[in-house]
Amino acid sequence: MNEPQAVQPGQVVLSGRGLAKSFRSGRIDTPILRGLSLEVLAGELTLVSGPSGCGKSTLLALLSGLSRPDGGQVEALGQSLWSLDEQSLERFRLQHTGFVFQGFNLFAALDAVEQVMLPLGALGLSRTAARERAMTALDEVGLAPRAKLRPAEMSGGEKQRVAIARALAKNPQLLFADEPTSALDAANGQMVIDLLHRLARTHRAAVLCVSHDPRVVGHADRVLHMEDGRLLDDTRSGATKGPP
Amino acid sequence: MIVALARKTLLNEWRRFLPAVVAVAFSALLLLVQTALVLGIFGSAAIYIEASKGDLWVGYPGTRTVELGRLLPADTEIWVRLDEAVDRVEPYRWIYGDWRVRSDQGAFSMYVSGIDTSADGLMFTRVLPASLRARLEQPDSIVVDVADMDKLGVVLGDRPRINGHAVEVVGTLTGLRTLGGVNILTSLETAGRIQPGGLADERVAYYVVRLRDGANAVDAQRRLNAQGREHGFQVWSRDEFAKVVTRYWLFDTGAGLAVLFLSVVVSLTGAVITSQTLMGAVAGSAPEYAALQALGIGMGALRRVVIEQAAWIGASGLLLGVAGAAAALWMASRNDVPIAVEALPSLACALLVLGISMTSGWAAVRALRQADPASLLR
Numbered sequence: 036m037n038e039p040q041a042v043q044p045g046q047v048v049l050s051g052r053g054l055a056k057s058f059r060s061g062r063i064d065t066p067i068l069r070g071l072s073l074e075v076l077a078g079e080l081t082l083v084s085g086p087s088g089c090g091k092s093t094l095l096a097l098l099s100g101l102s103r104p105d106g107g108q109v110e111a112l113g114q115s116l117w118s119l120d121e122q123s124l125e126r127f128r129l130q131h132t133g134f135v136f137q138g139f140n141l142f143a144a145l146d147a148v149e150q151v152m153l154p155l156g157a158l159g160l161s162r163t164a165a166r167e168r169a170m171t172a173l174d175e176v177g178l179a180p181r182a183k184l185r186p187a188e189m190s191g192g193e194k195q196r197v198a199i200a201r202a203l204a205k206n207p208q209l210l211f212a213d214e215p216t217s218a219l220d221a222a223n224g225q226m227v228i229d230l231l232h233r234l235a236r237t238h239r240a241a242v243l244c245v246s247h248d249p250r251v252v253g254h255a256d257r258v259l260h261m262e263d264g265r266l267l268d269d270t271r272s273g274a275t276k277g278p279p
Numbered sequence: 280m281i282v283a284l285a286r287k288t289l290l291n292e293w294r295r296f297l298p299a300v301v302a303v304a305f306s307a308l309l310l311l312v313q314t315a316l317v318l319g320i321f322g323s324a325a326i327y328i329e330a331s332k333g334d335l336w337v338g339y340p341g342t343r344t345v346e347l348g349r350l351l352p353a354d355t356e357i358w359v360r361l362d363e364a365v366d367r368v369e370p371y372r373w374i375y376g377d378w379r380v381r382s383d384q385g386a387f388s389m390y391v392s393g394i395d396t397s398a399d400g401l402m403f404t405r406v407l408p409a410s411l412r413a414r415l416e417q418p419d420s421i422v423v424d425v426a427d428m429d430k431l432g433v434v435l436g437d438r439p440r441i442n443g444h445a446v447e448v449v450g451t452l453t454g455l456r457t458l459g460g461v462n463i464l465t466s467l468e469t470a471g472r473i474q475p476g477g478l479a480d481e482r483v484a485y486y487v488v489r490l491r492d493g494a495n496a497v498d499a500q501r502r503l504n505a506q507g508r509e510h511g512f513q514v515w516s517r518d519e520f521a522k523v524v525t526r527y528w529l530f531d532t533g534a535g536l537a538v539l540f541l542s543v544v545v546s547l548t549g550a551v552i553t554s555q556t557l558m559g560a561v562a563g564s565a566p567e568y569a570a571l572q573a574l575g576i577g578m579g580a581l582r583r584v585v586i587e588q589a590a591w592i593g594a595s596g597l598l599l600g601v602a603g604a605a606a607a608l609w610m611a612s613r614n615d616v617p618i619a620v621e622a623l624p625s626l627a628c629a630l631l632v633l634g635i636s637m638t639s640g641w642a643a644v645r646a647l648r649q650a651d652p653a654s655l656l657r
Contacts, residue, residue: 092656101573102653122577129575136655140570142284144291149282154574156281165281185291202574213656245656 042208044078048112048241049098049209055106056093067093069264070107077208080235080242082255090264091245092213098243099132099211100124112208129157133202133240135212135231139194141186141201147173148182151201158205172204173197176230192223199230203238210234212244216251228254280580285587292560296588299556300596303636306549307600310542310628312607317538319618321528323457325521327392330405330454333369333487334496335503336520340513343527346390346459348373348484351512358506359486359514364494365503369395371402371485372470376441376463380432389431389461391421391441393470393483401487403464406454414449415466421446422464424455426615431461444473456617458528488514542631550635550642553592557643561585561650568650582644589640593633600632 042048051073057066067090075081075098083091096102098109100116109116112131119127141150151169152162160168173179176196186194195215202210212231216224228244228251235242235256244251252258260268289296322329327345328336337359339349359368372393379386394402396415403412411422421441423431428451433439437448446469455462471478490499496516503514515523529535561568568581611618 096653096656099573101656125572125575125577127575128573132573132575134570134573134652134655136566136570136573138566138655140566140655142288142564142567144287145282145284149287153280153282153284153571154576157576157580160281162281198570205574 042077042112042239042241044076044239046077047074048077049075049243050110051094051098051104051107052110053107054094054097054104054109056090056097056102056104067264068097068104071264071266072107073259073266073269075241075243076257077241078235078239079256080232080244080254082251082258083243083245083261084247084252084258085261087247089261091247091261094261095211095213095243095245099134099209100128129154129205131208133205133207133210135195135198135202135210135215137214137217139186139191139198139218141194141197143186146183146185147178147189147197147200150186150197151204154201154205168204169200172200175203175234176200190223191219192226195219195223195227196230199227199234203234206238208240210238210240210242212242212246214246214248215244216246216248221250224248224250232256280584285584286591288560288564288584289588289591295560295563296556296592299553299592299636299639300599302549302552302556303593303596303632304599304603306545306635307597307628307632308603308607309545310631311600311604311625312611313538313541313545314624314628315604315608315618315620316611316616317529317535318621318624319616320458321525321534322619323617324459324528325524326406326455326457326462327371327373327403328517328521328524330407331402331487332404332489333401334490334517335488335500336515336517337368337486337488337503337507337512338484338515338520340507340511342513342523343531344459344524345373345485350480350482350484351486352510353482355510355512356486358510358512359488359503362499362502362506364490364496364499365488366491366494367399367401367489369401369487369489370467370483371395371487372467372474373484374470374474376473377443378431378439378441378461379443380437380439384432389441389463390459391470391473392462392464393467393473394464396466401489406452407464408452411450411452415464415469417449418466419444419446419469419472420449420465421469422450422452423448424462425451425453426456427461427463431463441473442475446473453615456615546631546635549632550639553589553596553636553639554642557585557589557592557639558646560588561643561646565646565649566655568647569652569655572650573652573655578647581647581650585644585647586637586640589636589643590633592639593636596636597629597632601629 054068054071056068057064085091097104148169152165155165173182231242232254258270374391376389376391377386378389433448500514507513
């Protein structure tokens with residue numbers, strides 16, 4: 036397994052080619068993605084938008100190594116993701132990817148800093164190093180003073196920021212976010228999307244965000260519009276249109 | 280894991296895990312108490328042997344338990360005495376009695392042990408103080424277990440009848456209770472008068488043998504058994520006979536099987552409740568586990584969390600169970616319930632209880648399958 040090289044902003048770090056996926060329910064195959072291709076660049080917040088059921092979350096699952104495509108290929112940081120075995124794929128996710136989900140998925144028993152520390156142990160960090168890095172990540176999302184609070188004592192926005200810190204603390208080159216704002220009110224949604232945007236810049240990470248939230252569109256560097264399993268539109272915030 | 284996820288979740292969501300801890304505690308309590316009771320009750324069947332001194336027991340060939348003894352040929356004592364290793368041969372009369380306190384009340388069967396009342400007598404030395412033994416020399420005197428006095432309907436000094444023969448209760452002791460029924464102690468002579476054949480019948484059911492110092496018990500037993508095959512008796516070592524008797528009650532009466540069956544039911548119940556509780560807890564945290572998996576934490580690490588929770592549940596349940604069992608057994612011993620707490624069987628119970636919770640943990644690991652990270656993307 037060749038190690039991915041250092042990433043430059045603007046570099047293609049994630050690409051999918053001819054991605055196809057369908058879901059079988061009984062005897063009926065429902066195609067979700069129909070031969071979709073795209074490239075995601077480092078240092079940008081790329082937004083995939085579209086009506087619900089258009090396949091954007093499925094696309095995220097395929098690109099992030101959580102769900103195997105029926106057809107097509109995913110190349111992430113120079114590696115063909117779906118040619119890796121289960122263990123290497125897990126290792127790849129551990130070392131290079133972060134996730135932020137719609138539900139915050141935090142453990143009720145742990146305080147914020149412990150939530151963030153949890154994945155760091157798997158990376159081989161000592162307890163002290165993990166705590167330090169977790170505090171840095173919490174500081175970055177503005178929650179250092181709330182590090183000792185448990186989910187029950189936090190607002191939705193704070194919980195989502197803890198989840199972002201948890202994804203961020205691993206220093207991933209790829210950060211995936213699935214509807215990160217849909218459970219939040221306007222102010223908190225705004226804060227979260229700002230945060231994701233800023234992280235793409237400061238960490239040179241490729242942030243791929245899936246959302247049907249119109250508030251998010253204005254903050255993305257690039258918006259991919261999806262419908263019926265296909266990309267219809269690819270817009271940059273600089274108003275330059277790329278190829279679909 | 281660098282964060283004690285298993286332990287913190289257990290403490291934080293203790294209400295969720297409580298049923299499992301209680302189930303394990305009850306399993307531990309039931310298994311421990313049951314084992315102590317079984318050992319106590321069935322061990323009490325060998326009280327005649329274990330409360331007495333002596334190296335060898337002589338009885339009717341094939342005797343399975345003391346209660347099933349039969350009269351030995353009258354010349355048995357002579358054949359036993361003839362062996363060079365034998366120091367003392369003490370007859371032990373074991374007979375059924377018909378107990379009646381008042382003529383207008385019914386009678387019930389009990390066991391009469393007729394023993395040598397001399398100061399160096401071998402029988403029941405461990406439960407019968409020397410002074411009480413001496414008092415049995417007075418004709419028609421008997422000693423009863425304190426715990427049986429209500430059942431027998433007598434107090435000290437009463438004169439009930441056994442097989443129509445008037446006797447006097449001259450003393451009480453503890454530790455005579457057995458599974459088979461009520462035992463009373465008396466002298467060989469009184470027992471002889473009580474038995475249906477009267478003193479004229481000199482045959483007894485058992486002889487207890489003390490060997491000379493330094494004698495080889497195994498050789499002596501072999502020689503005596505050779506004699507016994509010709510003259511109609513069998514010889515056991517003390518420990519051997521105690522084992523024969525306990526085994527009879529445990530395995531040949533079906534009682535042991537019932538106990539074993541109960542143990543299986545208790546263990547299964549504990550395991551099912553524990554695994555269901557754990558599975559519920561895992562399923563309740565499925566999205567969190569799935570998120571960890573998405574972040575690259577392997578299934579192995581998550582599995583270890585569940586197993587660790589099972590271990591904590593097992594340990595705390597066991598602790599609770601042991602405390603409960605100690606209280607229950609203390610109550611039992613105060614109320615003359617025969618119990619015997621032995622190290623190895625208790626340890627086996629503890630291991631079984633931990634085994635139950637660990638097995639439940641392994642079973643609950645299956646619930647992690649619901650923690651599919653792809654399911655978080657909808």
